[in-house]
Amino acid sequence: MRVIAIDGPAGAGKSTIARALAARLGLEYLDTGAMYRGVTFAALRHGLLLDDIEAVASLARSVVLEVSDAGVFVDGVDATAAIRTAEVTSAVSKVAANSGVRTEMRDRQQQWATERDGGVVEGRDIGSVVFPDAELKLYLTASPRVRAERRVAEAGGDVDEIERAIAARDHHDSNRADSPLTEADGSTLVDTTGLTIPEVLEQILRLLESA
Numbered sequence: 001m002r003v004i005a006i007d008g009p010a011g012a013g014k015s016t017i018a019r020a021l022a023a024r025l026g027l028e029y030l031d032t033g034a035m036y037r038g039v040t041f042a043a044l045r046h047g048l049l050l051d052d053i054e055a056v057a058s059l060a061r062s063v064v065l066e067v068s069d070a071g072v073f074v075d076g077v078d079a080t081a082a083i084r085t086a087e088v089t090s091a092v093s094k095v096a097a098n099s100g101v102r103t104e105m106r107d108r109q110q111q112w113a114t115e116r117d118g119g120v121v122e123g124r125d126i127g128s129v130v131f132p133d134a135e136l137k138l139y140l141t142a143s144p145r146v147r148a149e150r151r152v153a154e155a156g157g158d159v160d161e162i163e164r165a166i167a168a169r170d171h172h173d174s175n176r177a178d179s180p181l182t183e184a185d186g187s188t189l190v191d192t193t194g195l196t197i198p199e200v201l202e203q204i205l206r207l208l209e210s211a
């Protein structure tokens with residue numbers, strides 16, 4: 001099984017790079033953040049209290065999530081746009097801190113890769129917990145300002161406000177008890193500040209050759 005694990009904070013360029021890398025290597029790509037967003041969307045839709053750990057974990061075990069290039073479908077409902085709204089974005093860290101949710105998502109991610117004999121998988125705990133034996137583990141980052149500017153270029157908004165929101169989410173993701181965002185053992189740090197997408201891709205392909 002050939003797995004490339006890409007972790008890092010919000011706005012580091014993980015999705016863009018993971019998608020491009022998967023295309024270059026002829027592998028499929030999985031955005032695991034979209035899975036946590038999908039569970040959050042479902043929980044809000046069902047009116048669950050996000051502090052109700054058991055109810056949210058139980059929902060995570062039963063929800064039908066389809067995450068692919070075609071979009072994100074939650075129990076058959078097209079949630080591709082809805083999972084990127086401010087409402088879901090501000091709630092997702094709480095859902096992602098729920099251990100029951102994480103156990104279920106991890107199982108699904110491992111099953112996804114087994115079915116395909118590998119893939120490029122992107123998230124926060126992929127190299128540290130989900131695929132510790134991945135062929136290559138990358139930790140992508142960039143300065144907070146640049147990460148906020150990239151988000152504004154994609155989706156609009158005020159750069160100062162988005163920088164603050166990103167910092168708050170990073171803090172939450174890095175300090176939760178279960179599988180926090182961290183640089184995995186054996187991972188390579190790639191700082192994408194000031195680099196173009198082709199430059200980052202070249203750097204990663206060189207790392208793969210020497211791996």
Ligand code: DC
Pocket residue numbers: 010032033034036037092093096097122123124125126169173
């Ligand atoms: O990458 P993103 O912004 O779409 O991720 C959404 C949230 O999900 C983010 O707050 C971190 C969390 N997440 C996680 O805890 N573990 C992952 N493997 C992927 C995302």
